[in-house]
Amino acid sequence: MPADDQDLAALCARLGRRLADAERPILDAHELSMWDYVVLSHLARAPAGTQLALARAIRYDKTRLIALLDGLEAAGLITRAPDPADRRAKVVALTPEGEARRAGVQREIRAMEADALGALPEAERARLRRALARAVDAVGRTPRASG
Amino acid sequence: MPADDQDLAALCARLGRRLADAERPILDAHELSMWDYVVLSHLARAPAGTQLALARAIRYDKTRLIALLDGLEAAGLITRAPDPADRRAKVVALTPEGEARRAGVQREIRAMEADALGALPEAERARLRRALARAVDAVGRTPRASG
DNA sequence: TATTGTTATACTCTATAACTATA
DNA sequence: TATAGTTATAGAGTATAACAATA
Numbered sequence: 001m002p003a004d005d006q007d008l009a010a011l012c013a014r015l016g017r018r019l020a021d022a023e024r025p026i027l028d029a030h031e032l033s034m035w036d037y038v039v040l041s042h043l044a045r046a047p048a049g050t051q052l053a054l055a056r057a058i059r060y061d062k063t064r065l066i067a068l069l070d071g072l073e074a075a076g077l078i079t080r081a082p083d084p085a086d087r088r089a090k091v092v093a094l095t096p097e098g099e100a101r102r103a104g105v106q107r108e109i110r111a112m113e114a115d116a117l118g119a120l121p122e123a124e125r126a127r128l129r130r131a132l133a134r135a136v137d138a139v140g141r142t143p144r145a146s147g
Numbered sequence: 148m149p150a151d152d153q154d155l156a157a158l159c160a161r162l163g164r165r166l167a168d169a170e171r172p173i174l175d176a177h178e179l180s181m182w183d184y185v186v187l188s189h190l191a192r193a194p195a196g197t198q199l200a201l202a203r204a205i206r207y208d209k210t211r212l213i214a215l216l217d218g219l220e221a222a223g224l225i226t227r228a229p230d231p232a233d234r235r236a237k238v239v240a241l242t243p244e245g246e247a248r249r250a251g252v253q254r255e256i257r258a259m260e261a262d263a264l265g266a267l268p269e270a271e272r273a274r275l276r277r278a279l280a281r282a283v284d285a286v287g288r289t290p291r292a293s294g
Numbered sequence: 295t296a297t298t299g300t301t302a303t304a305c306t307c308t309a310t311a312a313c314t315a316t317a
Numbered sequence: 318t319a320t321a322g323t324t325a326t327a328g329a330g331t332a333t334a335a336c337a338a339t340a
Contacts, residue, residue: 008260009170011279012163018286019156088298088339113155119285128278132158135275138266139165199321213323235316235321
């Protein structure tokens with residue numbers, strides 16, 4: 001299959017779904033859902049912010065985020081502290097355990113990626129990651145109709 | 148946001164979701180669902196096959212495919228003919244109207260992609276598409292655990 | 295009056311099991 | 318007996334509306 005004449009969205013969806021399938025057993029082993037990992041990854045990258053800011057950043061519904069954070073908090077991976085500046089808001093932050101769990105999962109995922117894309121030379125894998133990152137930034141800077 | 152240190156699956160998901168969001172209004176205008184378009188696109192590329200083969204090729208549940216094909220058939224975009232070799236099976240094929248609809252939608256989607264990724268030079272867009280296609284092929288050739 | 299976190303409810307999408315007709 | 322298509326049902330995932338506390 002050439003797969004070269006397909007739309008970008010279709011190509012992204014196919015590659016994304018395959019990689020997500022390969023991630024699942026890793027996440028399962030560490031007792032994390034896909035969205036759990038998305039939250040931990042974002043907290044590791046962004047300064048601690050409010051729940052609403054987090055929901056918007058990862059494009060997840062704020063109502064669904066509640067139960068997710070409940071689980072992560074009960075597992076000791078994050079903390080929810082009241083914001084001194086605005087007592088309605090709660091600031092979410094990663095615990096050392098949360099960061100350790102996240103780092104371990106990421107290491108395994110990177111190894112899986114290298115294995116899954118083994119047919120591609122190392123240099124091309126890095127190029128693909130950079131190209132994807134640039135594309136994400138590019139579409140991000142063009143806030144379309146729904147924005 | 149650098150977005151360069153993220154996992155491949157996360158990058159694919161983010162770019163894919165944004166592009167899918169941008170596709171929706173186009174598909175809506177042509178009265179097609181995302182999966183409708185996936186089916187039409189596959190039929191345009193692959194020789195007419197059975198329903199089960201189609202479901203497997205696009206990785207869609209065979210039971211959900213029924214209602215989808217019902218709609219496409221009622222709209223005159225595809226045909227379902229009994230396979231003379233195996234009277235249990237039905238061969239799905241694109242009608243001229245179906246191909247015209249598909250081509251029109253694809254043209255608009257390509258224009259949308261060029262617009263959404265306008266910040267990226269044309270050459271890099273083409274490189275991204277090729278890199279994604281090669282990556283899809285690469286993971287496809289490594290049938291993992293669940294396979 | 296508007297907003298943050300929360301809960302409860304309704305809706306959509308997806309997966310499982312069971313049926314028919316052919317093989 | 319197994320398979321292609323089909324149907325009906327149950328389950329997970331998602332979105333919408335309403336509420337309490339604070340701004």
